[in-house]
Amino acid sequence: MSEATSGEKAKEKPNLVVNIGGLRLKNPVTTASGTFGFGPEYAPYIDLNRLGAIVVKGTTLQPRLGNPTPRLVETPAGILNSIGLQNPGVDHLIEEALPFLAQYDLPVIVNISGDTVEDYARLAEKLGRTAGVAGLEVNISCPNVKKGGMQFGSDPAMAAEVTRAVKENTDKPVIVKLSPNVTSIVAVAEGVARAGADALSMINTLLGMAIDIKRKRPLLGNIMGGLSGPAIRPVAVRAVWQVYREVDLPIIGMGGIVTVEDALEFILAGATAVAVGTANFINPRATVEVLEGIEKYLVANRIHGIRELVGAAHRT
């Protein structure tokens, strides 16, 4: 290849950089919290440096044991999980997980959960002054813990209060993760936007359950769980579409993304970035394949930057 053509090629390379509430990502592909561990689990399969960001497993102030088993049931084109936020606690995250990720050129977003507003505030304060944390994703929507969790996410006023508490305790970008298990996701999004959220992440899992007809009892140890995977994609795309119209915040879209086509749907609906979740379990290279697919799509459609595509379905 002559230098001239390789130079032209370089010029043609579309701009994948996106901005998520002040956080600059080299590309829009991230991982969904709880589906990618803390990074080392997938390092044998992909070069973590290629990710736009890594969103690590949900973290609480104290270690959590998690829910009884079975914690996973497969349903049509999806899974129900009831992990129950099992995690080693924030101190362990800071001491053990973050040093590993510091080897990479990779923004780390820490997903946080609490039982009380005070828990969220203390987590924000602690992680806010921790080097190696690029931003916080506030989980107000986990269906798998009894206290807090989803109650915060289902009420716009409570969601706003948690958001405010986090914002007051950190200068880092605050991304609030929304639950689809609400009457109006737009109302919750508006509430957290007013409270100062820098970005939104949607959607968390849909509350669901499955019953063993032989034993005549629920299949999950925790009875109910969160539905994820391809089965929930249309619900997630709809949520992104609705919130994009009403709320002026960048959105990380997720819910059932397996292929580049799925990711493009979210971007066209209004997501600035995307997260790959359950698909990692089936294809550990799914994130990188989605990224490569986005690049190809932009080149094939002569689109210079990914940002031109965000919300494009609203404009045509």
Add this chain to the structure above:
Amino acid sequence: MSPMSDVMVLKQIRLAPLHYRLTLAAPEAAREARPGQFLHVRCGETLDPLLRRPISIHAVDREKGELSLLYRVAGRGTALLSEKKKGDTISLLGPLGRGFTMPSVSEKVSVVAGGIGIAPLYFLLQEIGARGQAATVFWGAATREQFFSPAAPGQNNDGAAGRCFSVMQGICEQGHKIFQASDDGSVGFHGTITDLFEQYLNSHRSGEAVLSRYGNIVTDHEQFKLDQVVSRVYGCGPRGMLKGLCGVIRQEEIPGEVSLEERMGCGVGACLSCACKTRDEKDGFQYRRVCVEGPVFSAREVVWD
């Protein structure tokens, strides 16, 4: 090596109505595999069923670069797997997980298997046998058919090779002794394999030879000391059976390891679906990941509810 690979099916044989043995051309996985490890197998081509299925590595032939799985059709995933034919490709993750600790050469090894639980233990027996060490194998199943031998006519057909594969024969050829038990009494001891194993331990203690009629060996009357008969136990099978087995060996203070099953998502330690309770000094128990810290656990550390 990336632990994800597309490999080719070399052979798929049906051993019993619901039991299959699948042989794959997977030189790298075969080279790296250790007894007790598993593969996370993509059984279908579509998004439904969605997840991969964990299947133990049952045998390897490192020279030929082949690896075999032994599995029972339990639902949709394994049914799809059973439809794979010679020349098809299958996506694998693995070898994954922590396998069995190899015994020292001087140890007296007993292996206790329930049903399809023989699958990973066969590989262990292969490795132990290859270094000239003989183990005593206890294998229980529901019925005669589930020992897959003799094969039902037309089922256990190895095609061109002209020789049938038999789990029983394979184990004997590796130099091991084998006892059988069946739930319906159609083969060997009428009862559970754990009961048979317990009787075996007791018969040695009392010097009786009550077991010679259930196995292909005659009990050796000169060996009275338990640790000269069994100094290490390996088990795999249904949860209830393993619980019983762990109870027996704990009582006898024999060290042992068991391979556990739990529902898996990722298979690589990321999702925390495959939790199993193990002893922990602080909280009484903790959850550990069957896919990473297991599937093999020390018999002492597992907490059975």
